[in-house]
Amino acid sequence: MKKKKKEVTIYDIAEELNVSATTVSRALNDHFSIGKKTTQAVKKLAKEMGYRPNIIASGLRKNKTNAIGVIVSWINRPFISSLISGIEDVADKAGYNVIISQSNDSFEKEITKAQTLYASRVEGLIVSLAMDTKSYNHFYPYRQNNIPIVFVDRVSFEMETDKVIINNFDAAFTATEHLIEMGCKRIAHFAGAQHRNIYKERQDGYIHALKKHNLPVDEQLILHSNLSMEEGWKGTRRLLSLSHPPDAIFSANDSAAVSAIQCAKEMGIRIPEELAVAGFNNDRISSIVEPPLTTINHPAIDMGKIAAQQVLKQKKNREMVESETVILKTELIIRQSSMRNRLAKGPTSDSESC
Amino acid sequence: MKKKKKEVTIYDIAEELNVSATTVSRALNDHFSIGKKTTQAVKKLAKEMGYRPNIIASGLRKNKTNAIGVIVSWINRPFISSLISGIEDVADKAGYNVIISQSNDSFEKEITKAQTLYASRVEGLIVSLAMDTKSYNHFYPYRQNNIPIVFVDRVSFEMETDKVIINNFDAAFTATEHLIEMGCKRIAHFAGAQHRNIYKERQDGYIHALKKHNLPVDEQLILHSNLSMEEGWKGTRRLLSLSHPPDAIFSANDSAAVSAIQCAKEMGIRIPEELAVAGFNNDRISSIVEPPLTTINHPAIDMGKIAAQQVLKQKKNREMVESETVILKTELIIRQSSMRNRLAKGPTSDSESC
């Protein structure tokens, strides 16, 4: 007793107009071989009858899904959600749907999600790797099927894929050097997992800046963690209770940096006079904390847009180019958390998207 | 000269094993009628041959896409991205893909996206309405096709659909009453567009609290805007330069509230002594600003999870229930921006997800 709302097909239209389904199909797709009148008549009737193309059937025939898959750690992180926003923007304009899935920073989940998306026959995949991903076999099926893969931000250089990244080394170097220019001599670093490129590179950039300026690299001052607020807090306490505490902290993300500011203040340490702080990402919290946090602006939306464009591009340039890496510009945003002297350039204009 | 990597089909497997495609199909789906040995043999060979089910063909046959569509204003907003995170979590566990699209708070875009998703044959739709959406015809096709629609947060009561919301009226009432209990007598309100339920309800709750406590409702103190940081800033300046300025602001979101705090401080106004502030959403910035912002906790992730569950549920209960509205609990988080006296309860425990 179910109402089987039968959907209108091209056959129904064809019958009504006494033409063939082929003609209808062509007319609907503006095929040049069909006369104006016929085409218009078909389209008109199609609308009247409430026809909607069955994209599944079409997809079966053309072997297309019009879907791009995205795997990220957590959707609800400022950087990631902006990344996705950019992806959606470009994909939609090109007629593609975006299927999102989150790995929760778990390697196992990333594998599962990759398989699911592969089974769903996405026509491209954009990935920001999970924290502990160290092998990449789960992407092989894509490779074998010539499905474009683009790594974003957290990438692996072991795999030859398109990549969209920033120069983490340079950015970290710049931030650290800025602290040095502010007169800091003993700069600590909140580092992330070293097997993930971005954190390794940031640490390397930090170390390089120290060396360039003949400052000692003190392992005691490099703290590895997941860079959460809690860890930022704990790390700050530890550092500040050292017999010879640092006069600055460069954190590999903003969360931990903000915590550092809060913790230091609670301990009665003045920022930036006694402790200068710099972060990474330019999350919204970085401009809200007091004093505002010096940080690296991470062009999240653009990275998403470009990643999506790479996918679309790869679909055209079949086997023309082996792989391409796009490196986006970052910018040091100087705010008060690091402005210890008058030599500092004024704070960069600080655009807030609400 | 293209390498046409022919994909393995059930026919290939069937041929190899000298059985019929039917048997293979059934075996792969664990149909009871197929013998253990056969089933196992089929599965084993399938794996060996690198078979992957063609979900498009299957979908065509079963008329399924396993996709749920989501339309939101902007993905990169704290509340929204958490919402999506919740949706993805539940949908994935149920074997559904989540297709996201953003309306950018534009009515026209919302229409387009709704049509696109409809054409993509999503099996359910979750929507948080655009700011200026006032008519709902673009959802009619879903309705006619019995495709579940669930409205979240920004909903319309004109349409009979499932809804997942919070009690904005009560939450706003509670927040306002809290300010009153703190001794505030002249409370301003940063309000949003009044045709969008959530902002209307928040304003109503605010007004109701004033009335209950015999405080006058001064239209001068109710400022309508898009609740951006800029507007929060401007509104605060305006309010504080009034001949009879308010002693508190209740803002319909955290962005504007945070701006209010910053602006007031810059003007030399002490928070909360001279101006108490409360916001709405419990975004991360609310706990970072100084003094920390009293606000309403908005269970974003749970709202997403429940919305997804509603979609799945509706797919089962065909025409059993007309529609269902789930109202989630909110919580007043009292922080220092409103603690003007010792009567205040201590701040609620403040969980931070990093």
Place this chain on the structure above:
DNA sequence: TTGTACGCGTTATCAA
């Protein structure tokens, strides 16, 4: 327990 034969709705191919 297995197989035959057909249909899902569209598009590509070839022929007219």
Place this chain on the structure above:
DNA sequence: TTGATAACGCGTACAA
């Protein structure tokens, strides 16, 4: 400019 026919790959009545 149009049409007939055969795929696309899978699922399922029905038959065996």
